[in-house]
Amino acid sequence: MTELEDAKAKAAATYNAAADHFDHPVSSFWHRFGRQTIERLALREGETVLDVCCGSGGSALPAAEAVGPNGKIVAVDLAERLVQLGEAKARAKGLSNIEFKAADMLSLGYPDASFDIVVCVFGIFFVPDMVAAAKELWRMLRPGGRLAITTWGPDLSQ
Structure with a gap:
């Protein structure tokens, strides 16, 4: 197993194990910051x-x-249990305008410029090569589109 495959397997296992408690009010920051983004x-x-x-x-x-019924969301995560939730x-x-997939964001196979918006809330830092991940996300963004990546900062309340 390569270092990248090992990192992906560990991340998926961690979040699959945490899935039952992922939406607990103590963890509500995931949803608060997701909505704010x-x-x-x-x-x-x-x-x-x-x-x-x-x-x-x-x-x-x-x-x-x-985005309403004429828009489309593709939601991807390594953790199959979270995708099921x-x-x-x-x-x-x-x-009905949302498709959840258990998949690796680095190998989705979408053509260049496939999306108007690309979002990654509190996830980029789990990828061993964040620069490569950001480049892959940027590649799938159409010209003039918007990319939002959030990460931890010194003040977790902002």
């Missing part, structure tokens, strides 16, 4: 959004609501 992007009706490291939908679900939440909200 989507609000700051000011998504428009009909846009296409790729949300990588989507977890259980903290940013993907508000994005699906924001996100799918269940989307069904419960009646959102």
Whole structure:
């Protein structure tokens, strides 16, 4: 197993193990910051959004609501159990414009310029080569599109 494969396997195992508690109120920052990131992007009706490291939908679900039925969200995470939680939440909200996938953001296979918006909320730092990951996300973004990557800072409340 390569270093990259090992890192991906460890990340997936960690988040699969935490899936039952991922949406607990103590962990609500995932959803708070996901929603805030989507609000700051000011998504428009009909846009296409790729949300990588989507977890259980903290940013993907508000994005699906924001782009409306003519928009499309592709939500990707290595942790299959979190993807399943996100799918269940989307069904419960009646959102049909969102597709959850258990996949690696570095090998999605989308052509260049496939998305209007690319989002990665608190996930980029789990990738061993963050520069390569950012380049791959940028590649899938259409010209004039918007890329949002969040990470930890000195003040976790901002």
